[in-house]
Amino acid sequence: MSLLQKERDVITRNEYADHFDFDEIEDFIRNANKEMFISHHFKKRDRLLVQPRGGFPTYKKMFELYEEFMKADIDVLPLTIDSNTRLNDYAMAKKMLTLSEENEMDMLNGYPLVNHGYRTTRKMMTHFNKPVSLRHGTPDARLLVETALASGIFEIEGGPITYMLPYSKNFPLDKAFLYWKYVDKVCAKYSTLNEPINRESFGPLTATLVPPCIVIVIQLIEMLLSIEEGVKSFSVSFSQNGSMMQDIVTSNVLKKLARKYADMFGGEDAIINLVYHQWMGAFPRDKNLSDSLINTNTIIAAMVRADKIIIKTRDEAFGIPTMQCNAQSVANTKYTLRTLKGLPVVHDAEEEENLELEVRAIMDAVFNDPADTLWRKVFNTIKSGLIDVPFSPHIINNNEVITIRDDSGNIRIIEKGKLPLPDRCFAYEKSKVNLPESQTEVINKIIHDIGAML
């Protein structure tokens, strides 16, 4: 038995989980319908795939949600996991699941997949025969991902950085790298059986004034870490910045560099896709305005030529959306994509050059770290603040970078902290904003800029 398999046995032997029958699972994946693999749909590239978010505690309600989505002609079904499971607190998840089932009231903000187990969940997945995407935010997602893949969920979102820095306060980052290495290994292993399992990184991060250079660097790193383990289908992503031009520039640079770095690091045969997230920050509290924001995002997703869009709902500011509301959002998005024609291809040479220089400078700093493996280099870079995510709750994050919006809505870096930005790039960033005089005014401007879509 291989070392990996031994590890898998230990991981999956958990009092809250199903008993894992790996042979049966391999058989299931080998014979699974290709329709269930998003990588299969990406290959066709005939349209921008639409995916909502959504998870309810009980099997019954989850099933009903999928039924609503199917009526709206959905492309990719989501499975969003509750926040207790995300922090591996299966006991609490179980308690709340029981309460939800007994009281007909949702006591969890997602589907507790581990507690439901793969045998049960697989029934739902094969019933709908659509690609499903696992959305969570879990630093140690090993058991969760094993359960997901065994259930027929063939896209796994997340990564050691993107599911740590925005989603955790003190989970050890070095452990997260190893746990995600495990996830990538398992995904790569199953990828040889049928269509590849798709891995997706979570570009929005904290969704709060994160500058594009940081987003892109982290996207490239997680892509390279996955490719290192043999993953063959990977999605990089980012969310609406607040300036259409900055979205376009981010997309152009991200696409270009993702392909370049993938090829440079042995991923020539890997398929790289682009995912666009509708606005991930604070939503307006008027649902009609939220609808407008959502539609604006759909158009931008088409303009930046994304391969998949992950959508929000008009309930975003209020709480987990109702199924009807969520399905309506899918229908609206599909309508706009169907009727929106003749999109221009846009470039901004100056902005793209500046952003590419910034990204390359940070990537060089990562590669120049003396550690022996990529993940250790990255770990050191984050620890020393060369990578720094604004508004991360995590204790390891440096929290020195400060950003603000310019008049066109672009996010600009006004304090670079320890980011290794070339002087001319930092000068360019600063040249775009008129900084208020007093510190209080700067803080007020930041608060205002966080609420750009209110």
Next chain:
Amino acid sequence: MSLLQKERDVITRNEYADHFDFDEIEDFIRNANKEMFISHHFKKRDRLLVQPRGGFPTYKKMFELYEEFMKADIDVLPLTIDSNTRLNDYAMAKKMLTLSEENEMDMLNGYPLVNHGYRTTRKMMTHFNKPVSLRHGTPDARLLVETALASGIFEIEGGPITYMLPYSKNFPLDKAFLYWKYVDKVCAKYSTLNEPINRESFGPLTATLVPPCIVIVIQLIEMLLSIEEGVKSFSVSFSQNGSMMQDIVTSNVLKKLARKYADMFGGEDAIINLVYHQWMGAFPRDKNLSDSLINTNTIIAAMVRADKIIIKTRDEAFGIPTMQCNAQSVANTKYTLRTLKGLPVVHDAEEEENLELEVRAIMDAVFNDPADTLWRKVFNTIKSGLIDVPFSPHIINNNEVITIRDDSGNIRIIEKGKLPLPDRCFAYEKSKVNLPESQTEVINKIIHDIGAML
């Protein structure tokens, strides 16, 4: 007494209209608040002005509509006229107004301005102190416009072509030219008293597969006819084509040529503005989808850098919208414009060159007509089919031009009828579409293309 003034006395002496006191009216306009003039707002050019459509039969309901609009922070108030008044059928309008007032039920699809009279209506206009735009569709709008200006409505939409070919079946076109000459003269006269009265052309025409070259030619002609009479503030307009790129191209060419032709024909001191109409064709019968379409149009209006946008509502497919629905549409549009930042400036050299060549060729044909005045040249050109508007109900229209959409949603000319298009332009148009084999298939494609937003 001048000839014009004699004519005005005759026109305004109508059994259904107020008795006109021209001295008092001049005084009123001379002292009117500048806020009421849209031309004053255009000068500032600090934002894209938002204007809905809207007209109810009774004074009371019209007033309430304006109150709703004001809450939504509207920029320009509309006054849409009912279709009986549009055809000068004041008797029928009066009958239906009385029925509406008695039964608390709307028996008219707009505000019968002539029947209400300017003394009454002016109270409403000065109360709200906003620019108001007169929307009608009347070939002989002389009495209507006199009433409007006397009421404090300082933007007059329409023109001899744009309010004839789409809006009338057999009203004599030559008369329409003379009636609109009158309108322009009166507008020019009042323009010397305070801020200029703005005239606006109606670019959408029949809103049914009208090719951009026809739209632009008619915009330019109506602009020149108004300038000829001394109008100093003029808005050209067009509506969503169905391809974002074609909208951008139309805007770029229309803006460029409007300035060029205005300067060439003595309008160097005239201010020319661009108005964008949200989709004017058939709307989807799902109100959520209509909201999406409306928002898409708002974004395109900003992309094409319009000065004003005229908006639709989610009720469009069903009937005259409720006030609340209409006001919500204003609020949604204002929100999107407020949060939408960083728009790229887009050009397409090849498309723009082709479109400009087409427009210039038709304009040359107009100017080369041997008649002595511009309006007669235009009349002859329309009569002989050198200008031809698809789906016009008017008997004078040639009805030979046939258009269809290409794969990017662009409207392309596949039958040019008598349009004097240069060969290379027509070849370019045809090269963009794969025409179905059979005539039935072509007809089905046209029906399908009319319903592009369904």
Next chain:
Amino acid sequence: MKVVTGVVGNDIHVVANRLIDISLQARGFEVFNLGVNTSLEEFIDAVVETDADILLISSLNGEAEGWCRDLQFLRSEYNLKEVIFVIGGNLAVGEAAQSDIVPKYKSYGFDLVFHQIDLNTGLDEIERFVKERV
């Protein structure tokens, strides 16, 4: 079979009218299309003149009610009991329910009323109605 069609009143919405013309012809009807902006009297005259079997009126801009109230009267005046009277399109100002609209127009003397009904659905229904009558 002969059909007189057109759009009633001061209504100039022509697109549906063109499609109806094409569709009726495709279904084998002999079509007399009066186009838009047609008064009730013009319709009746045309029916008499052409000896039509069906009068198919469209209305899109919300005016129909104002124009069609006198239909019952004209119908008996000219003794047109055999002619099938049909109206369709958007038959009210503002949004209105079919359940309100249909009985109202039937009381005005229409045999078939199609408020916000798809054209082909409506034409199918008309053909069924014709068959049943024979």
Next chain:
Amino acid sequence: MKVVTGVVGNDIHVVANRLIDISLQARGFEVFNLGVNTSLEEFIDAVVETDADILLISSLNGEAEGWCRDLQFLRSEYNLKEVIFVIGGNLAVGEAAQSDIVPKYKSYGFDLVFHQIDLNTGLDEIERFVKERV
């Protein structure tokens, strides 16, 4: 006055927490910010340790109910009658009305409950409440 604040449970929404920290300091409070992902026991320990006057709990992701049901018990256990217990943010999974939420959380032992209330409005209210208590 001393305030202990933080975000309860497995909730990692940090943006509001940072703003609350800044705003409380601007209003002259001495702030002990435990940050996100804080258990009820940690809050109580911090209140005891710092001898705080106010405990201001945030919850954004809908978890609060699961965590705060034991508050009444802890409150009497540690004899914290003088401390003002405040909770705010988004206090339910899915959309919920204030009229349902406020009494529920008051029954759990909170003095002030702010479901989907603007931060400054809430802090004004807290200051008013403090004044009235003295």
